[in-house]
Amino acid sequence: MDGIATTLRARAFSAEGLLVGALVALVVFFSIASPVFLTLGNLENIGRQTALVSIIAVGMTFVIVSGEFDLSVGSTLALAGVISAIAMKEIAQYAAIGALAGLATGAAVGLLNGILTTRLRIPSFLITLGSLSIARGIVMLITDTRPVVITNRSYFAIFGEGHFLGVPTPIVWTVVVILGGIIALHFTGFGRAVYAAGGNPTAARYSGIPVIRVKVISLTLAGFLAGLAGLVLSARAHAARPDVGAGLELDAITAVILGGAALSGGRGTVIGTLIGSLIIGILGNGLVLIGVDPSIQIIVKGLIIWLSVSMSRG
C-alpha cells in the first residue's frame, strides 16, 4: 500500500505537470488578452462559476477511481434542491431543515445507485442512466415543472451569497469539499480501498477489501455532494428550479478525466480533478471576456476533451 504515495508522486511530475502547465498557459493567455481577467472580482466569478462542477467532480473522482460511473448527478442536484426548498416551505423556514433534506436526498439517490449497481451487478453507467431519468421525472412531477421559491436569508448566506473571511461561500464549500476529498482519498484506509477496488477488484476482494461496500460508499458520496451542489445553486438563485443541472454530469466527468483519472478505474486524484474543473471554468470565463461567440465556446470545449484525453494517454 506504500506504492500509492509513490505513484502519486510520480504522476505529479508527469501528466499532472502537463495539466498545471496548461492551466498556467491559459491564465497567462487570458491575462494578456483581457485586462479584466486577472482582477479579484473576475477570479471570484470563476470560483463561483466552477463551484458546482468542482464539488460534483470530487464525488465523481471517488466513483471513477472505484471503477464506476455516475450519470445521474445533474438530476440528483435538481432533486436535492427542490426537496430542500419544499421541506423548508412545508415544515419550517430553517436553513438546517433545508440543508438536511437536500443532503439526505442526494445521499439517498447515491445509496440507491450503489445498491442497485453492486447487488444486481449491472454497470453503474446503466443504473445511473435510469436514475437520471427517474430523478428528473420526480422533480418535474412534485414541482409541476415550476420553480420553488426559497425565502430563508440564512440559507442564502450559508450556501450561496455570504462571505467567510472575505471569500464567497460557494468557494468556501468547494475548498472544504476538496480538502475533505484529498484527506479521504489519499490519506485514509478507505481511500486506498477505493484505488484497490477500481484497479483490480478481484485482487482487492482476495486481500479482504469489501469492494461492494467501497463502491456503494463512493456512489453515496457522489450523490451527497450533488446534494450539496444543489443547495449552493438554489441558495444563489433564491429558488429551486426543476430543470437545473441537465448535462452537468458531462462537465464533471470531463473534469475528472482531464485531471488524469482512468475511465477503467484505479487511477485519479482530487487535485487533478480540481485542476480539470478550473481549466474548464477558466476557458469558459476567458472566452466570454475576449468576446468569442458562445457557439465557438461549445466547439472549444469539445476540442479540449479531445486534447485532454489524448494527452492523458501519451
Add this chain to the structure above:
Amino acid sequence: MTSDVAAGPPRSAADVLRSTLLSGRMLYVAFVALIVIFAIASPVFLTTENFANVGRQTALVSIMAVGMTLVIISGEFDLSVGSVMALAGVAAALAMQGLGDVWIVGAVVAIATGAAVGLVNGLLTTLLSIPSFLITLGSLSIARGLALLVTGTRPINIVDESYYRIFGEGYVLGVPVPIVWTIVVALAGIVLLHFSTFGRKIYATGGNATAARYTGINTRRVKTICLVIAGTLAGLAALVLTARSHAARPDAGAGIELDVIAAVILGGAALSGGRGTVIGALIGSLMIGILNNGLNLVGVDPSLQLAVKGLIIWFAVALGKR
C-alpha cells in the same frame, strides 16, 4: 500441432443470433405484455393509425439504433449521434439554400456530413487508442457548436416539396416514408451484421479484440467502419427529421443518444461488446416508443413518463442479466 487444436473460431453469426434471441426471450414477453396492457387500457392504441404514429415517432431512434448496434457490438460507443443529426440537417438545409433546392443536394450533403463525423470519430478512437466514449463526448460538443455557429442558432427553412415527400411525409404502398426508411435500414443492418463476413468480424472485434487481431482481422478498420455507419445513419435520421418539420433546427436531437443506447441495450446488446442484434435494438426502440405513446394515450403526466422511462431502463438491464 498433432493434437486437435480446440481452436475456438468465432461462433457463427447464426449461433450468436440464436443464443441472443433465447437469452433475450424476456424482452419479447415484456414487449407483448406492454402491447396487451395498452390495448386494454386505451381503445385507440390498437388502431392502424396509432401504429403508424408509433412508427413515425420511433423512426429517428430506430434508424440510429441500427448504427449504434454495430458500434456497441464492436466494443465502442457513440455519444455524438444527436449532435451529428443536428449538424447533418443544418448542413443539408444550408446546401439546398445555397446550391439550389433539389432534394438530392440535401440528401448527399446530410449523409456525407454524418459519414465524415463518423470517420473522424473512428480515426481518432482507433489511431489514438482512446475510448470512443470520450472521443464522441468531444464530438458531441464540437458538432453541436458547429451547428449553432453556421446557423447563428436559428432554424433554416427547407422549401423543396419532393424532399418532404421522400424523407418525411410521403407514402410507399400506403406506408409512411419514415417507417419505410426504418425498414430499409433495419433490413440492411440485419444482412450486414448477421449474414456477411463483415458482420462476423464485428462480433469478433467486440468479443475479444486481441483474439480477433491474431486471426487476421483488422479491428481498427472494423471499428472505424462501424462508427462511420453510425454517423451515416445519423445523417439519414436528420433527413427524416428535417423533412417532417420543413426546417433544420441546430438544437435538434439533444439527448437522443441516450434513447438510442437504451434501445440497443434493451435489445440485449452487451455494453462490453460482442453481443447484440439488430432485431433486438428495433424491439428496444419500439418498446420505448410504445411506452411513450401508450402513457400519452392513457393520459399519464409527462413528468411521470420520464420517471417510468428510467424505471424501464433499470428493468431492462436487470432482465438482460437474467
